[in-house]
Amino acid sequence: MRTVDLLIEPRWVIPVVPKGTVLTDHAVVVDAGRIVDVLPAEEARSKYEARKHDVLEQSVVMPGFVNLHTHAAMNLVRGLGADLPLMDWLTTKIWPAEGKLMSDEFVEEGSFLAGLELTASGVTTANDSYFFPEAAARGLNRAGLRAAVSAIVIGFPSAWAKNDAEYLEKGEALLKRYAGSDTVKITVGPHAPYTVSDEAFKRCAELSNAYDAPIHIHVNETAGEVADSIRLHGVRPIERLRRLGLLNERLIAVHSVHADAGDIAAMAEAGASMCHCPCSNLKLASGFAPVAAFMKAGVNVGIGTDGAASNDKLDMLGETRLAAMLAKAVAGDTTTATVADMLYAATMGGAKALGWEKLIGSVEIGKAADLIAVDLSGVGTLPIQDPAAQLLYAADRENIVRTWANGELIASRDKTMGKTAWHKAEIRPEEIQALAEKWQNRI
Ligand SMILES: [Zn+2]
Structure with a gap:
Protein backbone atom coordinates (compact mmCIF):
# COMPACT_ATOMS: atom_id res chain seq x y z
CA MET A 1 0.00 0.00 0.00
CA ARG A 2 1.29 3.39 -0.97
CA THR A 3 0.40 6.27 1.31
CA VAL A 4 -0.93 9.34 -0.52
CA ASP A 5 -2.42 12.68 0.47
CA LEU A 6 -5.90 12.39 -1.00
CA LEU A 7 -8.22 9.87 -2.60
CA ILE A 8 -11.25 11.37 -4.35
CA GLU A 9 -14.07 8.98 -5.13
CA PRO A 10 -16.80 10.59 -7.20
CA ARG A 11 -19.47 8.75 -9.18
CA TRP A 12 -17.99 9.98 -12.47
CA VAL A 13 -14.70 11.43 -13.71
CA ILE A 14 -14.61 13.54 -16.86
CA PRO A 15 -10.88 13.71 -17.59
CA VAL A 16 -11.37 15.95 -20.70
CA VAL A 17 -8.39 14.14 -22.27
CA PRO A 18 -9.20 11.83 -24.03
CA LYS A 19 -12.01 14.04 -25.26
CA GLY A 20 -15.56 12.78 -24.68
CA THR A 21 -14.62 10.19 -22.01
CA VAL A 22 -16.72 9.63 -18.87
CA LEU A 23 -15.31 7.20 -16.28
CA THR A 24 -17.76 5.65 -13.81
CA ASP A 25 -16.80 4.67 -10.23
CA HIS A 26 -13.20 5.75 -10.62
CA ALA A 27 -10.93 7.38 -8.08
CA VAL A 28 -8.52 10.25 -8.56
CA VAL A 29 -5.38 9.81 -6.46
CA VAL A 30 -3.51 12.94 -5.40
CA ASP A 31 -0.13 13.23 -3.76
CA ALA A 32 2.18 16.22 -3.24
CA GLY A 33 -0.16 18.41 -5.30
CA ARG A 34 -0.15 16.13 -8.36
CA ILE A 35 -2.52 13.58 -9.87
CA VAL A 36 -0.68 10.29 -9.38
CA ASP A 37 -3.35 7.84 -10.56
CA VAL A 38 -6.86 7.55 -12.04
CA LEU A 39 -8.25 4.03 -11.67
CA PRO A 40 -11.35 2.03 -10.68
CA ALA A 41 -12.27 2.97 -7.09
CA GLU A 42 -12.19 -0.58 -5.83
CA GLU A 43 -8.64 -1.06 -7.07
CA ALA A 44 -7.63 2.29 -5.62
CA ARG A 45 -8.76 1.27 -2.12
CA SER A 46 -6.51 -1.80 -2.18
CA LYS A 47 -3.56 0.03 -3.68
CA TYR A 48 -3.50 3.34 -1.79
CA GLU A 49 -3.71 4.35 1.84
CA ALA A 50 -4.98 7.95 1.82
CA ARG A 51 -4.46 10.55 4.53
CA LYS A 52 -7.77 12.03 3.40
CA HIS A 53 -10.65 10.36 1.66
CA ASP A 54 -13.35 12.37 -0.14
CA VAL A 55 -16.34 10.29 -1.26
CA LEU A 56 -18.64 12.32 -3.51
CA GLU A 57 -21.72 10.36 -4.48
CA GLN A 58 -23.63 11.66 -7.51
CA SER A 59 -20.77 14.05 -8.33
CA VAL A 60 -18.59 14.55 -11.37
CA VAL A 61 -14.90 15.31 -10.90
CA MET A 62 -13.26 17.19 -13.75
CA PRO A 63 -10.39 19.65 -14.25
CA GLY A 64 -10.84 23.14 -12.81
CA LEU A 354 -1.50 29.89 -21.95
CA GLY A 355 1.24 27.37 -22.71
CA TRP A 356 0.30 25.53 -19.52
CA GLU A 357 -1.05 22.38 -21.25
CA LYS A 358 1.54 20.15 -19.58
CA LEU A 359 0.64 21.47 -16.13
CA ILE A 360 -3.17 21.84 -16.06
CA GLY A 361 -6.40 21.46 -18.06
CA SER A 362 -7.16 17.74 -17.76
CA VAL A 363 -7.28 14.90 -15.25
CA GLU A 364 -4.11 13.09 -16.31
CA ILE A 365 -1.37 11.42 -14.31
CA GLY A 366 1.47 13.83 -13.64
CA LYS A 367 -0.58 17.01 -13.93
CA ALA A 368 -1.28 19.42 -11.08
CA ALA A 369 -4.36 18.39 -9.09
CA ASP A 370 -6.46 21.41 -10.12
CA LEU A 371 -9.86 19.78 -9.90
CA ILE A 372 -13.52 20.43 -9.20
CA ALA A 373 -16.46 18.32 -8.11
CA VAL A 374 -19.96 19.09 -9.41
CA ASP A 375 -22.89 17.57 -7.54
CA LEU A 376 -25.70 16.37 -9.81
CA SER A 377 -28.04 15.06 -7.09
CA GLY A 378 -30.35 18.09 -6.97
CA VAL A 379 -33.85 18.39 -8.37
CA GLY A 380 -32.54 20.57 -11.19
CA THR A 381 -30.21 17.91 -12.55
CA LEU A 382 -32.03 14.59 -11.95
CA PRO A 383 -32.43 12.00 -13.44
CA ILE A 384 -28.87 11.53 -14.64
CA GLN A 385 -28.88 10.03 -18.12
CA ASP A 386 -25.75 11.71 -19.42
CA PRO A 387 -23.51 13.24 -16.72
CA ALA A 388 -21.38 15.31 -19.11
CA ALA A 389 -24.34 16.83 -20.95
CA GLN A 390 -26.22 17.51 -17.73
CA LEU A 391 -23.17 19.06 -16.11
CA LEU A 392 -23.02 21.51 -19.02
CA TYR A 393 -26.70 22.08 -19.68
CA ALA A 394 -28.47 21.55 -16.34
CA ALA A 395 -26.00 22.26 -13.52
CA ASP A 396 -25.31 25.74 -12.12
CA ARG A 397 -22.19 27.03 -10.44
CA GLU A 398 -24.00 26.49 -7.11
CA ASN A 399 -23.67 22.75 -7.84
CA ILE A 400 -19.88 23.00 -7.64
CA VAL A 401 -19.10 21.53 -4.23
CA ARG A 402 -15.28 21.32 -4.30
CA THR A 403 -12.46 23.28 -5.87
CA TRP A 404 -8.90 22.02 -5.42
CA ALA A 405 -5.71 23.64 -6.69
CA ASN A 406 -2.42 21.73 -6.47
CA GLY A 407 -4.35 19.11 -4.48
CA GLU A 408 -5.29 21.64 -1.81
CA LEU A 409 -8.99 22.27 -1.12
CA ILE A 410 -9.46 26.00 -1.77
CA ALA A 411 -13.25 26.28 -1.82
CA SER A 412 -16.15 24.03 -0.90
CA ARG A 413 -19.88 24.31 -0.76
CA ASP A 414 -22.19 22.64 1.69
CA LYS A 415 -25.02 21.50 -0.55
CA THR A 416 -27.57 21.30 2.26
CA MET A 417 -26.69 24.69 3.79
CA GLY A 418 -25.89 26.32 0.44
CA LYS A 419 -22.84 27.99 2.00
CA THR A 420 -19.41 28.45 0.45
CA ALA A 421 -16.23 28.22 2.52
CA TRP A 422 -12.82 29.39 1.32
CA HIS A 423 -10.13 27.26 2.92
CA LYS A 424 -7.03 29.01 1.64
CA ALA A 425 -8.27 32.59 1.90
CA GLU A 426 -10.00 31.93 5.25
CA ILE A 427 -12.32 34.91 5.02
CA ARG A 428 -15.70 35.41 6.68
CA PRO A 429 -18.77 36.77 4.79
CA GLU A 430 -18.77 40.01 6.83
CA GLU A 431 -15.14 40.64 5.88
CA ILE A 432 -16.01 40.20 2.20
CA GLN A 433 -18.78 42.75 2.50
CA ALA A 434 -16.56 45.23 4.33
CA LEU A 435 -13.89 44.97 1.63
CA ALA A 436 -16.40 45.61 -1.15
CA GLU A 437 -17.98 48.53 0.72
CA LYS A 438 -14.63 50.16 1.36
CA TRP A 439 -14.21 50.65 -2.41
CA GLN A 440 -17.88 51.27 -3.17
CA ASN A 441 -17.76 54.28 -0.86
CA ARG A 442 -14.88 55.81 -2.85
CA ILE A 443 -16.57 55.74 -6.29
ZN1 LIG B 1 -11.80 42.34 -21.79
Whole structure:
Protein backbone atom coordinates (compact mmCIF):
# COMPACT_ATOMS: atom_id res chain seq x y z
CA MET A 1 0.00 0.00 0.00
CA ARG A 2 1.29 3.39 -0.97
CA THR A 3 0.40 6.27 1.31
CA VAL A 4 -0.93 9.34 -0.52
CA ASP A 5 -2.42 12.68 0.47
CA LEU A 6 -5.90 12.39 -1.00
CA LEU A 7 -8.22 9.87 -2.60
CA ILE A 8 -11.25 11.37 -4.35
CA GLU A 9 -14.07 8.98 -5.13
CA PRO A 10 -16.80 10.59 -7.20
CA ARG A 11 -19.47 8.75 -9.18
CA TRP A 12 -17.99 9.98 -12.47
CA VAL A 13 -14.70 11.43 -13.71
CA ILE A 14 -14.61 13.54 -16.86
CA PRO A 15 -10.88 13.71 -17.59
CA VAL A 16 -11.37 15.95 -20.70
CA VAL A 17 -8.39 14.14 -22.27
CA PRO A 18 -9.20 11.83 -24.03
CA LYS A 19 -12.01 14.04 -25.26
CA GLY A 20 -15.56 12.78 -24.68
CA THR A 21 -14.62 10.19 -22.01
CA VAL A 22 -16.72 9.63 -18.87
CA LEU A 23 -15.31 7.20 -16.28
CA THR A 24 -17.76 5.65 -13.81
CA ASP A 25 -16.80 4.67 -10.23
CA HIS A 26 -13.20 5.75 -10.62
CA ALA A 27 -10.93 7.38 -8.08
CA VAL A 28 -8.52 10.25 -8.56
CA VAL A 29 -5.38 9.81 -6.46
CA VAL A 30 -3.51 12.94 -5.40
CA ASP A 31 -0.13 13.23 -3.76
CA ALA A 32 2.18 16.22 -3.24
CA GLY A 33 -0.16 18.41 -5.30
CA ARG A 34 -0.15 16.13 -8.36
CA ILE A 35 -2.52 13.58 -9.87
CA VAL A 36 -0.68 10.29 -9.38
CA ASP A 37 -3.35 7.84 -10.56
CA VAL A 38 -6.86 7.55 -12.04
CA LEU A 39 -8.25 4.03 -11.67
CA PRO A 40 -11.35 2.03 -10.68
CA ALA A 41 -12.27 2.97 -7.09
CA GLU A 42 -12.19 -0.58 -5.83
CA GLU A 43 -8.64 -1.06 -7.07
CA ALA A 44 -7.63 2.29 -5.62
CA ARG A 45 -8.76 1.27 -2.12
CA SER A 46 -6.51 -1.80 -2.18
CA LYS A 47 -3.56 0.03 -3.68
CA TYR A 48 -3.50 3.34 -1.79
CA GLU A 49 -3.71 4.35 1.84
CA ALA A 50 -4.98 7.95 1.82
CA ARG A 51 -4.46 10.55 4.53
CA LYS A 52 -7.77 12.03 3.40
CA HIS A 53 -10.65 10.36 1.66
CA ASP A 54 -13.35 12.37 -0.14
CA VAL A 55 -16.34 10.29 -1.26
CA LEU A 56 -18.64 12.32 -3.51
CA GLU A 57 -21.72 10.36 -4.48
CA GLN A 58 -23.63 11.66 -7.51
CA SER A 59 -20.77 14.05 -8.33
CA VAL A 60 -18.59 14.55 -11.37
CA VAL A 61 -14.90 15.31 -10.90
CA MET A 62 -13.26 17.19 -13.75
CA PRO A 63 -10.39 19.65 -14.25
CA GLY A 64 -10.84 23.14 -12.81
CA PHE A 65 -11.96 25.75 -15.32
CA VAL A 66 -9.41 28.02 -16.98
CA ASN A 67 -10.98 31.46 -17.33
CA LEU A 68 -9.09 32.67 -20.39
CA HIS A 69 -10.03 36.34 -20.19
CA THR A 70 -10.96 38.52 -17.26
CA HIS A 71 -10.23 41.84 -15.59
CA ALA A 72 -10.51 40.58 -12.03
CA ALA A 73 -10.20 43.91 -10.21
CA MET A 74 -13.23 45.18 -12.11
CA ASN A 75 -15.36 43.17 -9.67
CA LEU A 76 -15.19 46.42 -7.67
CA VAL A 77 -16.97 48.38 -10.44
CA ARG A 78 -19.62 45.75 -11.02
CA GLY A 79 -23.10 47.14 -11.53
CA LEU A 80 -22.20 50.58 -12.94
CA GLY A 81 -24.12 51.98 -15.91
CA ALA A 82 -26.32 49.10 -17.02
CA ASP A 83 -28.05 49.68 -20.39
CA LEU A 84 -25.99 52.75 -21.41
CA PRO A 85 -24.56 53.00 -24.95
CA LEU A 86 -21.02 51.57 -24.98
CA MET A 87 -19.12 54.88 -25.20
CA ASP A 88 -21.36 56.56 -22.58
CA TRP A 89 -20.88 53.57 -20.29
CA LEU A 90 -17.10 53.82 -20.61
CA THR A 91 -16.72 57.61 -20.48
CA THR A 92 -19.33 58.46 -17.82
CA LYS A 93 -19.11 55.41 -15.55
CA ILE A 94 -16.22 52.97 -15.90
CA TRP A 95 -13.25 55.21 -16.75
CA PRO A 96 -14.08 57.89 -14.13
CA ALA A 97 -14.48 55.20 -11.42
CA GLU A 98 -11.21 53.53 -12.43
CA GLY A 99 -9.51 56.93 -12.57
CA LYS A 100 -10.48 57.60 -8.96
CA LEU A 101 -9.65 54.16 -7.59
CA MET A 102 -6.70 52.85 -9.61
CA SER A 103 -3.83 51.77 -7.39
CA ASP A 104 -1.88 48.72 -6.34
CA GLU A 105 -4.24 48.24 -3.37
CA PHE A 106 -7.42 48.57 -5.47
CA VAL A 107 -6.19 45.96 -7.95
CA GLU A 108 -5.03 43.52 -5.28
CA GLU A 109 -8.22 43.72 -3.23
CA GLY A 110 -10.53 43.68 -6.26
CA SER A 111 -8.68 40.70 -7.70
CA PHE A 112 -8.88 38.92 -4.36
CA LEU A 113 -12.67 39.38 -4.26
CA ALA A 114 -12.91 38.18 -7.86
CA GLY A 115 -10.69 35.26 -6.87
CA LEU A 116 -13.21 34.24 -4.21
CA GLU A 117 -16.01 34.33 -6.77
CA LEU A 118 -13.87 32.39 -9.26
CA THR A 119 -12.81 29.62 -6.89
CA ALA A 120 -16.40 29.21 -5.68
CA SER A 121 -17.35 28.89 -9.38
CA GLY A 122 -14.85 26.11 -10.08
CA VAL A 123 -12.13 28.23 -11.69
CA THR A 124 -8.56 27.27 -10.78
CA THR A 125 -6.67 29.43 -13.30
CA ALA A 126 -7.50 32.94 -14.46
CA ASN A 127 -5.93 34.89 -17.32
CA ASP A 128 -6.14 38.52 -16.26
CA SER A 129 -5.59 41.76 -18.12
CA TYR A 130 -5.30 44.94 -16.08
CA PHE A 131 -3.06 47.60 -14.61
CA PHE A 132 -0.77 46.71 -11.67
CA PRO A 133 -0.50 43.08 -12.86
CA GLU A 134 1.61 41.96 -9.93
CA ALA A 135 -1.10 43.15 -7.53
CA ALA A 136 -3.66 41.19 -9.57
CA ALA A 137 -1.51 38.07 -9.26
CA ARG A 138 -1.18 38.57 -5.49
CA GLY A 139 -4.94 38.93 -5.07
CA LEU A 140 -5.72 35.89 -7.25
CA ASN A 141 -3.01 33.75 -5.62
CA ARG A 142 -4.32 34.70 -2.18
CA ALA A 143 -7.70 33.26 -3.12
CA GLY A 144 -5.93 30.07 -4.23
CA LEU A 145 -5.83 30.52 -8.01
CA ARG A 146 -3.06 30.12 -10.50
CA ALA A 147 -2.77 33.48 -12.25
CA ALA A 148 -1.71 34.59 -15.70
CA VAL A 149 -1.47 38.38 -15.70
CA SER A 150 -0.77 40.81 -18.52
CA ALA A 151 2.21 43.05 -18.87
CA ILE A 152 -0.25 45.57 -20.24
CA VAL A 153 0.63 48.03 -23.03
CA ILE A 154 -1.91 50.73 -23.86
CA GLY A 155 -1.50 54.05 -25.65
CA PHE A 156 -2.53 56.31 -22.79
CA PRO A 157 -1.12 57.10 -19.36
CA SER A 158 -2.43 55.40 -16.21
CA ALA A 159 -1.45 55.17 -12.57
CA TRP A 160 0.61 52.09 -13.59
CA ALA A 161 2.72 53.66 -16.38
CA LYS A 162 2.95 56.98 -18.19
CA ASN A 163 3.83 55.95 -21.77
CA ASP A 164 4.68 53.01 -24.06
CA ALA A 165 8.30 52.95 -22.93
CA GLU A 166 7.35 52.64 -19.27
CA TYR A 167 4.63 50.02 -19.91
CA LEU A 168 7.14 47.94 -21.88
CA GLU A 169 9.96 48.40 -19.38
CA LYS A 170 7.76 47.39 -16.44
CA GLY A 171 6.41 44.48 -18.48
CA GLU A 172 9.86 43.16 -19.27
CA ALA A 173 10.88 43.36 -15.61
CA LEU A 174 7.86 41.18 -14.74
CA LEU A 175 8.63 38.70 -17.52
CA LYS A 176 12.10 38.28 -16.02
CA ARG A 177 10.92 38.09 -12.42
CA TYR A 178 8.32 35.34 -12.95
CA ALA A 179 10.10 33.24 -15.59
CA GLY A 180 9.44 29.55 -14.89
CA SER A 181 6.84 30.11 -12.14
CA ASP A 182 3.96 27.62 -11.92
CA THR A 183 1.66 30.00 -10.05
CA VAL A 184 2.19 33.31 -11.91
CA LYS A 185 2.59 33.57 -15.66
CA ILE A 186 3.25 36.93 -17.27
CA THR A 187 1.64 37.44 -20.67
CA VAL A 188 2.44 40.26 -23.07
CA GLY A 189 -0.71 42.37 -23.08
CA PRO A 190 -1.14 44.92 -25.89
CA HIS A 191 -4.67 46.08 -24.99
CA ALA A 192 -6.29 46.21 -28.46
CA PRO A 193 -5.49 47.21 -32.07
CA TYR A 194 -7.13 50.62 -31.57
CA THR A 195 -5.12 51.55 -28.45
CA VAL A 196 -1.62 50.34 -29.44
CA SER A 197 0.77 51.83 -32.03
CA ASP A 198 2.70 49.84 -34.63
CA GLU A 199 5.95 50.60 -32.81
CA ALA A 200 4.62 49.33 -29.47
CA PHE A 201 3.21 46.22 -31.18
CA LYS A 202 6.65 45.43 -32.63
CA ARG A 203 8.20 45.63 -29.16
CA CYS A 204 5.42 43.36 -27.82
CA ALA A 205 6.27 40.79 -30.52
CA GLU A 206 9.95 40.95 -29.50
CA LEU A 207 9.12 40.46 -25.82
CA SER A 208 6.79 37.54 -26.56
CA ASN A 209 9.53 35.90 -28.67
CA ALA A 210 12.28 36.53 -26.16
CA TYR A 211 10.35 35.23 -23.13
CA ASP A 212 8.13 32.68 -24.92
CA ALA A 213 5.15 34.54 -23.44
CA PRO A 214 1.54 34.38 -24.65
CA ILE A 215 0.13 37.55 -26.25
CA HIS A 216 -3.17 38.49 -24.61
CA ILE A 217 -5.13 41.00 -26.72
CA HIS A 218 -8.73 42.11 -27.39
CA VAL A 219 -9.21 41.87 -31.16
CA ASN A 220 -12.06 41.92 -33.68
CA GLU A 221 -14.40 42.87 -30.83
CA THR A 222 -16.63 45.36 -32.67
CA ALA A 223 -17.52 46.15 -36.27
CA GLY A 224 -16.22 49.70 -35.69
CA GLU A 225 -12.78 48.40 -34.72
CA VAL A 226 -12.47 46.51 -38.02
CA ALA A 227 -13.67 49.50 -40.07
CA ASP A 228 -11.21 51.82 -38.28
CA SER A 229 -8.33 49.41 -38.88
CA ILE A 230 -9.07 49.32 -42.62
CA ARG A 231 -9.38 53.12 -42.72
CA LEU A 232 -6.22 53.86 -40.71
CA HIS A 233 -3.94 50.94 -41.58
CA GLY A 234 -5.36 49.64 -44.87
CA VAL A 235 -5.88 46.13 -43.46
CA ARG A 236 -8.05 44.22 -41.01
CA PRO A 237 -6.75 43.83 -37.43
CA ILE A 238 -5.50 40.23 -37.78
CA GLU A 239 -3.54 41.08 -40.94
CA ARG A 240 -2.02 44.08 -39.15
CA LEU A 241 -0.97 41.83 -36.24
CA ARG A 242 0.51 39.36 -38.74
CA ARG A 243 2.59 42.09 -40.40
CA LEU A 244 3.85 43.26 -37.01
CA GLY A 245 4.93 39.76 -35.97
CA LEU A 246 2.17 38.88 -33.49
CA LEU A 247 0.20 36.23 -35.38
CA ASN A 248 1.64 32.95 -34.11
CA GLU A 249 0.90 30.07 -31.71
CA ARG A 250 1.28 32.38 -28.72
CA LEU A 251 -1.54 34.75 -29.78
CA ILE A 252 -4.75 34.73 -27.68
CA ALA A 253 -7.25 36.71 -29.74
CA VAL A 254 -9.93 37.65 -27.21
CA HIS A 255 -13.49 38.13 -28.54
CA SER A 256 -12.87 37.57 -32.29
CA VAL A 257 -16.54 38.44 -32.83
CA HIS A 258 -15.99 40.04 -36.24
CA ALA A 259 -13.38 37.58 -37.52
CA ASP A 260 -14.07 36.78 -41.18
CA ALA A 261 -13.15 33.61 -43.10
CA GLY A 262 -9.71 35.04 -43.97
CA ASP A 263 -8.97 35.87 -40.32
CA ILE A 264 -10.03 32.39 -39.20
CA ALA A 265 -7.89 30.68 -41.86
CA ALA A 266 -4.87 32.83 -40.99
CA MET A 267 -5.29 32.12 -37.27
CA ALA A 268 -5.65 28.38 -37.93
CA GLU A 269 -2.50 28.35 -40.04
CA ALA A 270 -0.56 30.27 -37.40
CA GLY A 271 -1.76 27.99 -34.56
CA ALA A 272 -3.25 30.97 -32.70
CA SER A 273 -6.00 30.69 -30.05
CA MET A 274 -9.28 32.54 -29.78
CA CYS A 275 -11.00 33.33 -26.49
CA HIS A 276 -14.77 33.48 -26.59
CA CYS A 277 -16.59 35.73 -24.07
CA PRO A 278 -20.26 35.41 -25.05
CA CYS A 279 -21.88 37.26 -22.11
CA SER A 280 -19.75 40.35 -22.62
CA ASN A 281 -20.35 40.28 -26.39
CA LEU A 282 -24.10 40.08 -25.83
CA LYS A 283 -24.32 42.67 -23.06
CA LEU A 284 -22.21 45.18 -25.00
CA ALA A 285 -24.12 44.35 -28.23
CA SER A 286 -20.83 43.51 -29.99
CA GLY A 287 -22.29 40.59 -31.94
CA PHE A 288 -21.93 36.82 -32.20
CA ALA A 289 -18.52 35.18 -32.51
CA PRO A 290 -18.34 32.45 -35.19
CA VAL A 291 -17.22 29.80 -32.71
CA ALA A 292 -18.30 26.80 -34.81
CA ALA A 293 -16.29 28.12 -37.76
CA PHE A 294 -13.22 28.56 -35.53
CA MET A 295 -13.59 25.01 -34.22
CA LYS A 296 -14.09 23.59 -37.71
CA ALA A 297 -10.93 25.33 -38.91
CA GLY A 298 -8.99 23.75 -36.02
CA VAL A 299 -8.33 26.97 -34.09
CA ASN A 300 -7.82 26.37 -30.37
CA VAL A 301 -10.85 27.88 -28.56
CA GLY A 302 -10.95 28.91 -24.90
CA ILE A 303 -13.70 30.53 -22.83
CA GLY A 304 -13.50 33.73 -20.75
CA THR A 305 -15.94 35.65 -18.62
CA ASP A 306 -14.39 39.08 -19.31
CA GLY A 307 -14.56 41.49 -16.33
CA ALA A 308 -17.52 41.82 -14.00
CA ALA A 309 -18.28 45.29 -15.40
CA SER A 310 -19.47 43.83 -18.70
CA ASN A 311 -20.91 40.45 -17.73
CA ASP A 312 -21.61 40.76 -14.62
CA LYS A 313 -20.78 37.26 -13.37
CA LEU A 314 -17.50 35.36 -13.35
CA ASP A 315 -19.41 32.14 -13.92
CA MET A 316 -17.43 29.85 -16.24
CA LEU A 317 -20.00 27.06 -16.20
CA GLY A 318 -22.81 29.44 -17.19
CA GLU A 319 -20.53 31.11 -19.75
CA THR A 320 -19.67 27.75 -21.32
CA ARG A 321 -23.34 26.72 -21.47
CA LEU A 322 -24.23 30.00 -23.19
CA ALA A 323 -21.28 29.57 -25.57
CA ALA A 324 -22.47 26.09 -26.55
CA MET A 325 -26.03 27.19 -27.25
CA LEU A 326 -25.02 30.37 -29.05
CA ALA A 327 -22.55 28.50 -31.28
CA LYS A 328 -25.31 26.14 -32.38
CA ALA A 329 -27.76 28.95 -33.08
CA VAL A 330 -25.20 31.07 -34.97
CA ALA A 331 -24.10 28.09 -37.09
CA GLY A 332 -27.69 26.81 -37.53
CA ASP A 333 -26.34 23.38 -36.59
CA THR A 334 -27.13 21.43 -33.39
CA THR A 335 -24.23 19.01 -33.99
CA THR A 336 -21.54 21.66 -33.65
CA ALA A 337 -19.96 22.81 -30.34
CA THR A 338 -20.63 19.45 -28.69
CA VAL A 339 -20.57 18.89 -24.94
CA ALA A 340 -17.09 17.38 -25.27
CA ASP A 341 -15.89 20.33 -27.39
CA MET A 342 -17.18 22.86 -24.89
CA LEU A 343 -15.84 21.13 -21.74
CA TYR A 344 -12.49 20.91 -23.54
CA ALA A 345 -12.59 24.61 -24.47
CA ALA A 346 -13.33 25.64 -20.86
CA THR A 347 -10.35 23.68 -19.51
CA MET A 348 -7.68 22.38 -21.94
CA GLY A 349 -8.41 25.10 -24.50
CA GLY A 350 -7.43 27.74 -21.95
CA ALA A 351 -4.46 25.72 -20.70
CA LYS A 352 -3.09 25.35 -24.24
CA ALA A 353 -3.55 29.02 -25.02
CA LEU A 354 -1.50 29.89 -21.95
CA GLY A 355 1.24 27.37 -22.71
CA TRP A 356 0.30 25.53 -19.52
CA GLU A 357 -1.05 22.38 -21.25
CA LYS A 358 1.54 20.15 -19.58
CA LEU A 359 0.64 21.47 -16.13
CA ILE A 360 -3.17 21.84 -16.06
CA GLY A 361 -6.40 21.46 -18.06
CA SER A 362 -7.16 17.74 -17.76
CA VAL A 363 -7.28 14.90 -15.25
CA GLU A 364 -4.11 13.09 -16.31
CA ILE A 365 -1.37 11.42 -14.31
CA GLY A 366 1.47 13.83 -13.64
CA LYS A 367 -0.58 17.01 -13.93
CA ALA A 368 -1.28 19.42 -11.08
CA ALA A 369 -4.36 18.39 -9.09
CA ASP A 370 -6.46 21.41 -10.12
CA LEU A 371 -9.86 19.78 -9.90
CA ILE A 372 -13.52 20.43 -9.20
CA ALA A 373 -16.46 18.32 -8.11
CA VAL A 374 -19.96 19.09 -9.41
CA ASP A 375 -22.89 17.57 -7.54
CA LEU A 376 -25.70 16.37 -9.81
CA SER A 377 -28.04 15.06 -7.09
CA GLY A 378 -30.35 18.09 -6.97
CA VAL A 379 -33.85 18.39 -8.37
CA GLY A 380 -32.54 20.57 -11.19
CA THR A 381 -30.21 17.91 -12.55
CA LEU A 382 -32.03 14.59 -11.95
CA PRO A 383 -32.43 12.00 -13.44
CA ILE A 384 -28.87 11.53 -14.64
CA GLN A 385 -28.88 10.03 -18.12
CA ASP A 386 -25.75 11.71 -19.42
CA PRO A 387 -23.51 13.24 -16.72
CA ALA A 388 -21.38 15.31 -19.11
CA ALA A 389 -24.34 16.83 -20.95
CA GLN A 390 -26.22 17.51 -17.73
CA LEU A 391 -23.17 19.06 -16.11
CA LEU A 392 -23.02 21.51 -19.02
CA TYR A 393 -26.70 22.08 -19.68
CA ALA A 394 -28.47 21.55 -16.34
CA ALA A 395 -26.00 22.26 -13.52
CA ASP A 396 -25.31 25.74 -12.12
CA ARG A 397 -22.19 27.03 -10.44
CA GLU A 398 -24.00 26.49 -7.11
CA ASN A 399 -23.67 22.75 -7.84
CA ILE A 400 -19.88 23.00 -7.64
CA VAL A 401 -19.10 21.53 -4.23
CA ARG A 402 -15.28 21.32 -4.30
CA THR A 403 -12.46 23.28 -5.87
CA TRP A 404 -8.90 22.02 -5.42
CA ALA A 405 -5.71 23.64 -6.69
CA ASN A 406 -2.42 21.73 -6.47
CA GLY A 407 -4.35 19.11 -4.48
CA GLU A 408 -5.29 21.64 -1.81
CA LEU A 409 -8.99 22.27 -1.12
CA ILE A 410 -9.46 26.00 -1.77
CA ALA A 411 -13.25 26.28 -1.82
CA SER A 412 -16.15 24.03 -0.90
CA ARG A 413 -19.88 24.31 -0.76
CA ASP A 414 -22.19 22.64 1.69
CA LYS A 415 -25.02 21.50 -0.55
CA THR A 416 -27.57 21.30 2.26
CA MET A 417 -26.69 24.69 3.79
CA GLY A 418 -25.89 26.32 0.44
CA LYS A 419 -22.84 27.99 2.00
CA THR A 420 -19.41 28.45 0.45
CA ALA A 421 -16.23 28.22 2.52
CA TRP A 422 -12.82 29.39 1.32
CA HIS A 423 -10.13 27.26 2.92
CA LYS A 424 -7.03 29.01 1.64
CA ALA A 425 -8.27 32.59 1.90
CA GLU A 426 -10.00 31.93 5.25
CA ILE A 427 -12.32 34.91 5.02
CA ARG A 428 -15.70 35.41 6.68
CA PRO A 429 -18.77 36.77 4.79
CA GLU A 430 -18.77 40.01 6.83
CA GLU A 431 -15.14 40.64 5.88
CA ILE A 432 -16.01 40.20 2.20
CA GLN A 433 -18.78 42.75 2.50
CA ALA A 434 -16.56 45.23 4.33
CA LEU A 435 -13.89 44.97 1.63
CA ALA A 436 -16.40 45.61 -1.15
CA GLU A 437 -17.98 48.53 0.72
CA LYS A 438 -14.63 50.16 1.36
CA TRP A 439 -14.21 50.65 -2.41
CA GLN A 440 -17.88 51.27 -3.17
CA ASN A 441 -17.76 54.28 -0.86
CA ARG A 442 -14.88 55.81 -2.85
CA ILE A 443 -16.57 55.74 -6.29
ZN1 LIG B 1 -11.80 42.34 -21.79
